[in-house]
Amino acid sequence: MNGSTSHNFLLIGLPGTGKTSFLAALWYAIQQKQSPSALVLKKLDGDSGYLDKIRGAWLAYEVVGRNPTDSETFVSMRLKSRTGNDEAHLTFPDVSGESFKQQWVSRQLTTSYDKCLSSANGGILFIHPESITLPLRIAEVDDLAALIDEEVAEEMLVPSAVKPPSTPWDIEKAPTQVQLVDLLQFMMRHEHFQAPFRLAIVISAWDLVAPSEISPDDWIAQQLPLLNQFLASNPIKFEVAFYGVSAQGGKYDAGDMTPLQNKLPATRIEIVGQGVKNAHDITEPLLWLMR
Amino acid sequence: MPITTSPDIKTPDQLPVPPSGATAPPQSVAIVVPELITLPAGTELDESQAQTMASGRPVRLIVIAGAVDCGKTTLLTSLYELFQSGTVRGSQFAGCDTLPAFERRCHLSRVDSENEEPETPRTAYDGPHPQYLHVKVQDQTAAASHIDFLFTDVSGEMFEHARSSTDECKKLTFLRRASHFLVFLDCEKAVQPLKRWGMVQEAKSLLQSCLDSDMVESKCFVTVVWAKCDYFEAAKDKSSINEFIRNVEEDFKASFCDRIPNFKFHRTAARPTRFPNLKMGYGVKELLGDWIVNWPQGQNMRLAPPVDNGGQRESELFAKRHNAQSGNL
16 A cells, blocks of 8 residues: 555355344544554544444444345445554445355356456455355265265165155255356456456355364365365456455354453454454455555 | 446446546445346357357367267266365366356266265267357476367267268268267176177177268377266176276277277276265376376477487587487487
């Protein structure tokens, strides 16, 4: 960041992947001094009603409401470096996850999002570890069952006499990694796509993954290998960095909330990943995008 | 494939898109009901779409031929499924213009279908009009960073017509563009004495018809694929099976080797059900490797090394060493 710059970032993600929670935590983080973030709000400017509302829910340990399917909210922030005089003007459309889902299902995107794509010079792709659809093959499941029970293995070699009807194909149930690859391909094909496009991959609810002591990039390679290959084989199109972010700090419905409530709001936020200096600084992916 | 705007959709006069200029926007702007733009469908490519793709960049066309229900589509879905779980022999998945088309074909072999046994939907016959599936890969060993593959996915009925008539075969114009031509032999039929020789004859007739009608060019790589070879592995009378395989392969070689310089046999079990020791995509990885390494245009690029003139200049000595290492001398 050098002087005052303008950035248009996309927040990309299927439904329930933590985009709005991230925004809510970010809106709090840039206005507090409990755990200094690298970027801070320069000044309030205009109507911040939507951001205030989602921040209120986040501070009250309430699930931050999702954006309605048929609407798009455009968010803009004037930030500055905490330690220097560099300034940045960030804008992002807080598009509903359903809208991204519709890109895959109905093969349509909104004109306003299309316009955002034209001016975007970076983005954050959100992935939630609990909302991943895997490409589960019948044979794969049978193989696992056979490992447990030899009788099952023998039964599988004998075709059953009566075949129940198959459930029809539903495009909505396609594997998450396939849907995400297509979303990125739509971006790549856009006539104003700016390559190399900086893409921060944020695995939200990282508190669910953290106990396994895996890094965010290894987690993506394990859980979403098709997406991982796609990103690795298209370095000219996408420059990527991987982050694990817990914007909430933990599950709200996990019983005793006392440990979470005893923390300062800013230190509820946990982040790991490439070059992260402050494990509570949710602005780190933005810093990387703005570099 | 470009993103197109639906003609019946009007763009709003004032969109709340953040400007990149100097005027400061508010922290949050109004909510709008969105208008829509149509994206590429991601379905199978037709002839015209395939040709458009091939006109813009080098594309390797893999034609998969064989009788109805011999496993042509299953081979394609198994390749796609292999990429779902990781790289395939060092090749990375780099993109696909037909993701929904692949997903539809994989459905009946996935748990979501609630099938007890994996299946593949039968490809419908719609005249001599092929459908194409697309996969882009990146291979560490290949000279090209990305390789675009187009695979035909056509009904066995199309090839039934082609094997009986060279006129019908000539309608399959896509054959001429093939980098690789795969002719399937169905091992499920090969283990049934009443069906085996008829199945082999049909495959031979198809290849014969394609060659006699000049639809398969001599530079094309032709592979006769023993598909569903898990039936061979599960067969009790191995010696009889091996004898049968030997007879068939000798017959094919005697019939075609002089007309097809790049001719080979291969075994696959794309979705083995009869022999649990074989894993999904058995033999498919090797086929992909073959398609990456061998292609007609690549062959043309293999220039013959210069004749050794006995020179002792450094460049000449280097060339000698280099050619010796490359096996060119």
